[in-house]
Amino acid sequence: MVLVLVFFWGPLCPAQTATGTEHPRAKRVLMIFSEGKDVLGNVVLEQAVRAEMQKASTNRIEFLTEYLDASHFSDEQHFHLFQDYLGKKYAGQNLDLIMAFPSKDYTLAGELPEALFPDVPVVFVAVNEMEVPFAISKLGVTGIIQRFDFRGTVGLIMRLQPDTRRVVVIGGTSETDRMALGRIREVAQSLDGIEFDFWTNRPMAELPGAVGSLPEGTVILLSTVQRDVTGQPYFMSPLAQMLAPSASVPMYVLGGWALGSGAVGGAVVDPDVLGARAGHLAMRVLRGTRPETLSIEVATKGTPMVDWRALRRWGIKEGRVPPDGTIRYRPHSLWEEHRNLILLSLAVFLAQAATIAGLLAQRAQRRRAEAEILNQRVELAHVTRVSTMGQLASALTHELNQPLGAILRNTEAAELFLQNEKPDLREIQAILADIRKDDQRAGDVIGRMRSLLKRRSLESKPLDLGGLLEETVTLVRSDALTRQVNLVSRVPARLPVVYGDRVHLQQVLLNLILNGMDAMGGCPAEERLLAIQAVKATDGSVEVAVKDCGAGIPPDKMERLFQPFFTTKPNGMGMGLAISRTIIDAHGGKIEAENNPGKGATFKFTLPANHN
């Protein structure tokens, strides 16, 4: 076998050396593990080594992996079969590096490659307490040995659980196991007040029951159990998995790969860190550095590493984990786990929000526009009402001024004539006849106006008086604001239906409201209160009252209030109330005025509820 290899490798090696790293062929690395794929630590370590080497190399590296599976097949015969198998399998294959991951001894790193591939450089990675045999260094093999960090682990225990009074150490009986225990004892001796209990003489199979009844203040430290008292081999990770669920107290481990098996943690060998270092070393060798020139690294410092789930299980605060420590298995936050989904959702949400905001803004704008239109309509209606009254007043003024002017002049003339010593009586008679005629004319003007109103008011329809009141109040609202009049309307929700002409009744309301506001012109602003009230009267009719806080009506003028051309306003026409009375009369109602007990006056009108 060796000869065959030599035969094949002999001529090839110089060529390979000559071309060096420029060789276009992918580098081939054979990784040989003592254990099987079921050892979690090895799988993690292998991944870490591969990752580190691929990262550092520009060329493609081809990894080949073999598992001896020594814990399941520990006999020598199996080892030989494995060795023969490797020899035959890789005969004629160009290997550039062998990486050995020994567990119980260094055969894998020394004798086996030496026998099969004497010209291929070897780098080993060992995680245990084994002493490096002299033979290995003589073979020119390099590697990394990671020792367990007992001191660090005990330190972590004390930090996480300062109340610990007792440490139960579970260990094995193999030489390596005993070495590990020995080092734990060294640490134990340096600690006062903490009792260390070494469980080495109990079969592991019994332990799940035994660890279930440990008292508070105790912790379990799992050392290596390569072989228990019955000779049964164990690995740290499965053993931890076996014990942790039933344990009544927290358990600590020494190897990082045992993390996640239920243990709290330990100052452990971090497979990622170790893998990176091993990968780095392997790359140096792969690039041509002779292994024998590189000394074997031995590391003892572990990384404090804890299992988040175990912290929760035992109620240990996260804050106790040292700053350089690592917490594993913390469930990813929603953010970490669904970052893209969250971002996408957020984007969708924002887009939606923006759309909604846009629509809302549009809606608000539309409502503003609508409100403005309504406002304009109201103003227009107001202007129309007022100008209608204004036009009416203007026409009336002209029509009435003719006969009134004639009456006035005639009277004045008559007075002057009568001053004569001999007044011309025929002239006086003619004057009086003219006055009578002009008076008749003035009356006719009023009559025409009345008939005009009558023609208009023929429409008598069921009327929502409350709605009409509200509308009218709206009409004068801005006017009231300008005049600083506080306008209050009290209208019951349900009023009996009255019959009438909406337009004319509104004119009456407008008239009374505007009169009321006029009456308060001289009052202080805070006293200007105009109350509009509608009530159902006892006889079923509806009474509307407009109450102001103005100067009130002089008693001597009360009688003439509703007569045409009677006014108390400087520029008044004296037609408003006369027209109002005409309208209310036409509706079969009554209109009247009275002074309030306090200030101001109240104008009331009634409208019969029945349609006659």
Add this chain to the structure above:
Amino acid sequence: MNPSPATVFIVDDDASFLRSVSRLLRAAGYAVQTFESAKELLERLSPESSGCVLADLQMPGMNGLELQEALGRLANPLPVIFLSGQGDIPTTVQAMRRGAEDFLTKLSPKEKLLDAVRRSLARDLRERKQRERLRILHERFAALTLREREVLGHVVRGRLNKQIAADLGINVRTVKLHRTNLTRRLRIHSVAELTRLAEEAGWFKDEKLQ
């Protein structure tokens, strides 16, 4: 040309009002003539008519403002008082700007109306006299010879006889003669009076003296 006695010419389409105002003014001692339309008044007025016009603003056919305009074109425009049923501000302003004596409503107090009539008649008298004086001045001016007008032009500008003589290329004595003649014909006794009259008659404006 003696003017007719001062008369108040009343125009209103409303017969009853027309009658009433006419009665009042008659009672107050005025001579009155009534017309039911502006057209009728304009037909009946003569250049000798004196007094004032009392007119309604709103009338069918020719309205008050149109009547005012037509009166203004006459040789002897009569002052106008407007009486309206209800006057709006723009109309009032327009009427007053055109020289209306007053603007009253039909319900204005008697005193205001009579006062306006009194003022109008006085104004008419004053303006009539002024117009008459100017008419006479114009007549006298028209009687001047061309050379006399030339000399007058120089005199009212304050030029000395010597200068005038040099400008016109005539003898100083001749200038003096023209001056004597024109003051006699215009019946003026001083240069100051001459200048005032020339201005009043609008001779400067008319450039008749250029």
